[in-house]
Amino acid sequence: MADHSIAGKTVLITGGAKNLGGLLARDLARQGAKAVAIHYNSAATRPAAEDTVAAIKAAGAEAAAFQADLTTAGAVEALFADAIAAMGRPDIAIxxxxxxxKKPFVEITEAEYDEMTAVNSKAAFFFIREAGRHLSDNGKLCTLVTSLLGAFTPFYAAYAGTKAPVEHFTRAASKEFGARGISVTAIGPGPMDTPFFYPAEGADAVAYHKAAAALSAFTKTGLTDIEDIVPFIRFLVSDGWWMTGQTVLVNGGYTTK
Known part of the structure; x- marks a missing residue:
């Protein structure tokens, strides 16, 4: 029977330098991962990536960081090649x-649409493709989406709309990779208390989101805490392997399908 524990596994995490990805990288190292490769996008994030690498090593795992703009297929291919050369074939890819x-539909420019598609859809597509090519048998693959996939709301057409294809990528990949024992999932947190959230929102919207979830009163800020998302991803890439092809919204009662 396949081993679905995290102990001894090699992990690749994009956006793994800070915020949710950084916390997840540290957590999986503490769970006994053998090696954790983290990706970061820009030179400005390098110090955070170096801090995360140091924390992973302090937890007893091997670690390395790789910088890349993942909006081309070639860059995603290169990330996997570099990570495999340094750390070995991944068992878990996140x-x-x-x-x-956040912008009115009629004001979204073609350049903005293209950028959102490249980051949210294209990068995810080719990440899933490369994971399908390179993950070990019985591997685990998880992509972050958004709880807005379960919302009926204005102003997020380009954000939720370019995350939405990942739901089908997940279904299709689960069918195609399942013969090798690979589980494929997507997880959609509610609005998270990270620096990515606040610049897009005005004060009224921030107040709304902080009160919108059924369990808002029991978080630090009313928003989704990254500490509450990590256990779900940990589960999906380990003992939760039997759930595959699914997009799961984890948000304290913020939206549902």
Whole structure:
């Protein structure tokens, strides 16, 4: 029977330098992962990536960081090649990359649409493709989406709309990779208390989101805490392997399908 524990496994996390990805990288190292490769996008994030690498090593795992703009297929291919050369073939691949845009539909430019598609859809597609090519048998693959996939709301057409294809990528990949024992999932947190959330929102919207979830009163800020998402991803890439092809919204009662 396949081993679905995290202990001894090699992990690749995009957006793994800070925020949810960084916390997840540290957590999986503490769970006994053998090696954790983290990706970060820009030079400005390098110090955070170095801090996360140090924390992973302190937890007893091997670690390395790789910088890349993942909006081309070639860059995603290169990331996997570099990570495999340094750390070995991954058993767990997690994509946390994303970009938020909140703007009226009629004001969204073609350039903005193209950028959102490249970050939220294209990068995810080729990450899933490369994971399908390179994950070990019985591997685990998880992509971060958004709880807005279960919302009826204005102004997020370019954000939720370019995350939405990942739901079908997940279904299709689960069918195609399942013969090798690979589980494929997507997880959609509610609005998270990270620096990515606040620049896109005005004060009224922030107040609304902080009160919108059924369990808002029991979090630090009313928003989704990244600490509450990590256990779900940990489960999906370990003992939760039997759930595959699914997009799961984890948000304290913020939206549902």
């Amino acid at each position: 994509n946390t990359v994303g970009k938020v845009l």
